[in-house]
Amino acid sequence: MKHIFTGSAIISCLLGWSSTGQAHFGAIIPSDDIISQEDSKKLQIEIKFIHPLEMHYMDMTKPKQFGIFKGGKKTDLLPTLTEAKGKSPDQDKNFTLWKTEYQIKRPGDYTFYVEPTPYWEPAEDSFIVHYTKVCVNALGLEEGWDEPVGLETEIIPLSRPYGLWTNNIFTGQVLFKGKPVAGTEVEIEYLNESPGNPAIVKAPSDPYFTQVVKTDANGVFSYAMPRAGWWGFAALNEADWKLKKDGVEKGVEIGAVYWVHTADMK
Amino acid sequence: MRKHLVTLCLLSHFLLLCTTDLALAHKVSIFAYVEGTTVFTESYFPDGKVVESGLIEVFDKNNTKLVEGKTDNKGLFHFPLPKKEDLTIVINASMGHKNSFLLKASEM
Numbered sequence: 001m002k003h004i005f006t007g008s009a010i011i012s013c014l015l016g017w018s019s020t021g022q023a024h025f026g027a028i029i030p031s032d033d034i035i036s037q038e039d040s041k042k043l044q045i046e047i048k049f050i051h052p053l054e055m056h057y058m059d060m061t062k063p064k065q066f067g068i069f070k071g072g073k074k075t076d077l078l079p080t081l082t083e084a085k086g087k088s089p090d091q092d093k094n095f096t097l098w099k100t101e102y103q104i105k106r107p108g109d110y111t112f113y114v115e116p117t118p119y120w121e122p123a124e125d126s127f128i129v130h131y132t133k134v135c136v137n138a139l140g141l142e143e144g145w146d147e148p149v150g151l152e153t154e155i156i157p158l159s160r161p162y163g164l165w166t167n168n169i170f171t172g173q174v175l176f177k178g179k180p181v182a183g184t185e186v187e188i189e190y191l192n193e194s195p196g197n198p199a200i201v202k203a204p205s206d207p208y209f210t211q212v213v214k215t216d217a218n219g220v221f222s223y224a225m226p227r228a229g230w231w232g233f234a235a236l237n238e239a240d241w242k243l244k245k246d247g248v249e250k251g252v253e254i255g256a257v258y259w260v261h262t263a264d265m266k
Numbered sequence: 267m268r269k270h271l272v273t274l275c276l277l278s279h280f281l282l283l284c285t286t287d288l289a290l291a292h293k294v295s296i297f298a299y300v301e302g303t304t305v306f307t308e309s310y311f312p313d314g315k316v317v318e319s320g321l322i323e324v325f326d327k328n329n330t331k332l333v334e335g336k337t338d339n340k341g342l343f344h345f346p347l348p349k350k351e352d353l354t355i356v357i358n359a360s361m362g363h364k365n366s367f368l369l370k371a372s373e374m
Contacts, residue, residue: 037367107297107310140295140365143314 022051023187023210024058024121025232026130026257028112033162033261035138041104043136047114048086048097052189052232053201053209055088057095058119065115066098069149070108077102077112088193107141113149118243118252127243130234130255135161148175155235155258158220166262171222173215174235174256180219185212186235194229194261201227228264232257294320296357296367300347300374307367309341309357316341321358327351350374 031044049060062083068075077100085094104110112134118127131151145161148154158171174181188211192200203209215221215235225231239252294317298307305324309317322343324333332348337357356366 105299107295107308139297140293140312141297141310141314142312 022054022056023189023234024119024128024130024255025050025052025187025189025234026114026116026132026255027052027191027232028114028132028134028259029191029230030112030134030136033134033136035104035136037139041138043102043104045100045102045112046084046086046097047081047099047132049116049119049130051209052191052230053203055192055200056091057086057088057097059096060098060119061096061117063098063114063116065113066100067113068102069111069113069147070144072144072147074149104136104138107139108137109142109144110136110138111144111147111149112136113151113154115151120245120250121253124253126250127245127252128255129239129252130257132255132257132259134259137162148178150178151256152177152239153181153235153237153254153256155233155256157258157260161258161260164225164260164262166228166264167224167226168262169222169224170231170233170260171220172233172258174219174221176237176256180215181235181237182215182217182219184215184219184235184237186215186221186223186233187212188223188234189232190225190227191230191232191259197227197229225260225262228262230259230261232259294357294359294363294365296322296355296365298355298367298369300369303347304344305347305353305355305369306344307337307342307355307357309337309343309359317357317359317363320360323356323358324348325354325356347374 027048027050029046049058066078080100081098084097084099086097087094114132118129121128131154135145148156153176155172155174158173174184213221213223235256237254239254242249243252294311296307296309298305309320317337318339320337322335323331325331326349333345335343337343351371353369354366355369358364
């Protein structure tokens with residue numbers, strides 16, 4: 001009996017250990033980040049909660065907010081979301097994600113944003129809320145990508161967030177309630193399930209899974225992306241509010257997440 | 267004479283470089299859509315600056331010019347839908363900045 005307990009404790013420890021090697025990322029992945037005249041104007045969009053490099057999914061309940069920010073205006077798209085299922089090849093059950101289609105009608109920058117429902121993470125004894133954004137450019141008008149949406153925390157791109165080559169540096173500024181956050185950690189991961197990824201990237205040891213950079217005094221960070229595909233940037237902070245889990249107040253990790261796509265120079 | 271030729275050559279090379287660079291940095295775009303029986307066009311540069319007094323030409327499938335006009339100070343130009351078939355709408359801004367938009371019959 002004692003052995004069983006020890007065994008299960010060891011397994012829990014191992015699980016706990018491995019989960020620290022994986023960073024959680026809210027994700028909005030569109031079927032394209034640049035819409036040219038000859039492209040389909042209908043975007044397929046997936047909203048999910050994942051470990052991008054390991055391709056692991058977590059269950060995501062319906063987000064609180066989902067919409068587009070364009071020309072200084074928000075458009076609610078929450079009612080367009082439909083539930084879907086997904087998993088990595090090594091996960092043995094399906095997890096919930098959300099999908100939608102969006103018809104691009106006019107030129108300009110379309111910033112998609114999501115505020116998820118708080119996710120309870122027992123391994124961290126904390127809730128997680130990742131305010132996530134991605135920008136899609138349409139028809140040659142490059143206007144609006146650098147404007148804040150006005151989320152509780154968010155990354156403002158200082159590099160134009162589309163048309164990026166592999167090895168380009170992506171620079172962004174982390175805002176919390178509209179103000180820059182100095183000295184905060186930004187976690188970065190490659191989306192292994194990026195369309196066109198020729199081979200699954202394997203991390204030789206734990207620190208390779210998630211790259212970490214810190215913001216400077218102005219809340220600015222930079223990172224050079226060494227592979228073609230989608231890259232997620234998650235700036236993490238502790239919320240100044242709490243949520244209850246089984247009647248007990250728990251902390252909330254709030255993340256400002258931004259996704260960009262890179263392409264190889266050919 | 268030779269010196270002049272070299273100078274001229276360098277100058278023209280420099281001008282060529284300048285214009286190429288401008289053309290790339292200031293790529294012009296045109297967008298068109300139909301509302302009712304009117305075709306609306308918008309011509310702009312990537313940063314949102316509009317193309318003023320740009321020449322607009324509209325061609326049908328056989329490359330016959332159907333409409334010609336100039337954009338206003340908001341980069342706009344509209345015209346009655348001349349035909350229900352694929353139309354190529356060309357914007358010709360100054361300094362050889364040119365682009366076109368294929369307005370499909372399915373969008374009319």
